[in-house]
Amino acid sequence: MAVVGFDLGFQNCYIAVVKSGGIETVANEFTDRCTPAVVSFGPKNRFVGNAAKNQAITNPASTVCNFKRLHGRLFEDAVVQAERANLPYDLAPLCDGRVSAKIPSFFTDSERRSVLDAAKIAGLNCLRLMNDTSAVALSYGIYKQDLPDPEEKPRIVFFVDMGHSAFQVSACAFNKGKLKVLSTAFDPYLGGRDFDQRLVEHFCAEFKSKYKLDVKSRVRALLRLQQECEKLKKLMSSNSTDIPLNIECFMDDKDVSGKMNRYWSQAKFEELCADLIERVTVPLVAALEQAQVQLQDINAVEIVGGATRIPAVKAQISKFFRRDVSTTLNADEAVARGCALQCAMLSPAFKVRDFCITDVIPFPISLSWSSEADEAKSCHEIFGKNHPSPSSKVITFHRNKPFVLEAFYSDPGSLPFPEAKIGEYKVQNVQAQDNAEKSKVKVKVQVNASGIMDVTSATMVMRVSAADADGDLGENTIEEVSTQDGLDEADGQVRDKQFKSVIFSTDHSQTQGQMIQQDQQEKERNNAKNAVEENVYFYRHKLEGPYQTFLSTNEQQKFFELLNLTETWLYEEGADQDKQTYLHKLAEIHKLGMPVKDRYQESVKRPKLFEQLLSKIQRYSTIMEDESYKHIDEPDMEKVRTCVRETHEWMATMRKSQEQLRPEDEPAVHSTQIHKKLQTLLNICEEIVSKPKPRVDSPAEESMQAECTVNKSPEDVTMDYNDILQNGKRSSHEGD
Structure with missing residues (x-):
């Protein structure tokens, strides 16, 4: 039984598989460990990965890319509309308003459920979703042999991840066999593609003045320029020489050229991206404040993600933490390797070193419920920001009829998502006690390891004796439950309550099978x-x-x-x-x-x-x-x-x-x-x-044996026998 970890990136994907000898990043049919997150639809079949990326220029309208931001969002979502303006293909709303087309730590409940649905449609048994920075922290800590003991002061490490479309930071505390995420912060709209876009804008203006070409008027020309600017950015990060940009037959059969240099153009590049570089500091400050640690308490700063190779970004991170950043992890494959490790820990087929992971809930979650006639509407924050995850709580209600619970994010302003509501849960078959008093109903609310909030159970306590009827029945209480699944036993008879079922269509799975x-x-x-x-x-x-x-x-x-x-x-x-x-x-x-x-x-x-x-x-x-x-x-x-x-x-x-x-x-x-x-x-x-x-036997040997037998008298034979006996006794005495 194989277990694999998927790093679902905005631009590329990495897949790591656990084997008996360790963890290996899988290469695709092009022997490349990095697979583009692109799907191209031809007249009769699909192209995936590298083959699809090759179709991006020739068939842009049917080549789907940059779809990670569309997970779980409605068509009218501002983020969807902003992405739509930069996509070479068109989006269309479905009948339910959704878009037809590893997860970041800032993904909300709806986005996480969308990823799980996509995995199910693809035929994958997803054991759990894991935050990018948590996967990186796991791949960092599980191999460390010099971590402090559990009773000692933990080692504080900050992980900074800038990918193609998002910037994430997490503060983690390490002890032997234990990882605890202290805080997370992010800018979901800052990534390597934003730096690429500044270069694209620069060369669009240069080509317009130099060659009289309006690059933005042609989709294919703009896509070619974007690809060349991405290559140029990567070369600038590792070369100090002049780096040319040459595109043949760019537009109207004209060849265009330009060049950039890391040093003499560094000031120009930083001027183009000055606001982007300043935005790097904001999540760093937020993560530091939420973790409640000082700069001098930080033991290391690890950077991952392709965009952290940009010298200006790396310098800004180093400047903030007042220390050199570490690059001991594989910047591209660390997330996939961490996911594969977590999958091996969850699978019974592999024996992995014990390592406890405590993640956090990135956004506070509140719960409100329908009020009785004599009560005001109640609302309580169940899980605060950076609350340990997975976690669960039990809420005790006193009701004599069914009621509805509504879960939502407490701070909509901090969400990178337009909808704060998570869902509604109807608790049915609630009835009064035999003496007409309200029944005690215990509802268990949980945020699981994948960061998905759900109401997992509801039980009603039935009174069996009059002596148990004493007490205040008008108060709702909330009690903490350990991260382990379970519920404290209640006095009296307990009956499970029903929940409203949500039916999901299987049309997408059937369509995937047909494709x-x-x-x-x-x-x-x-x-x-x-x-x-x-x-x-x-x-x-x-x-x-x-x-x-x-x-x-x-x-x-x-x-x-x-x-x-x-x-x-x-x-x-x-x-x-x-x-x-x-x-x-x-x-x-x-x-x-x-x-x-x-x-x-x-x-x-x-x-x-x-x-x-x-x-x-x-x-x-x-x-x-x-x-x-x-x-x-x-x-x-x-x-x-x-x-x-x-x-x-x-x-x-x-x-x-x-x-x-x-x-x-x-x-x-x-x-x-x-x-x-x-x-x-x-x-x-x-x-x-x-x-x-x-x-x-040869004749010579036969005659020699015959002569020995004939020439010896019986006495000689006896003497020879006695000599043998004497020699044997002498040898035994010498041995003693």
């Missing part, structure tokens, strides 16, 4: 078409070369005609046919081509096998006359003679028959037949001729 099937069919169709084209070129080349003598003039003319007609058909009416049509065309080519190919291959293999067979016949013929093999029994040697004679006669007959044929005729004997004869000869003869000679 996967269609992609596979299109792949098989293209493979069949390519096979036809490859065989046309293959046989045409061979017929002009080694295959030329292995078919008659009429056959050759007929074959060439078929190949030419097939090639013409491929580029005309055969350009878009179904799989079976291409397979039928391929069968027509093979019907004429395979016999020619077989005759050529037989002409190459047959002489070599005949030579091997003749060599073995000659060897066994020599053995039959060799005196050194006289130890073999005559019946066995007769078997060898018979087998050699029959094989030799068969070979002579087949050779003669083959020599009488022309190259274009069907062979008289095939290489498989010769090989079979060779194996039969070896099986019969080799076992017999490999028998070893029986061991025979």
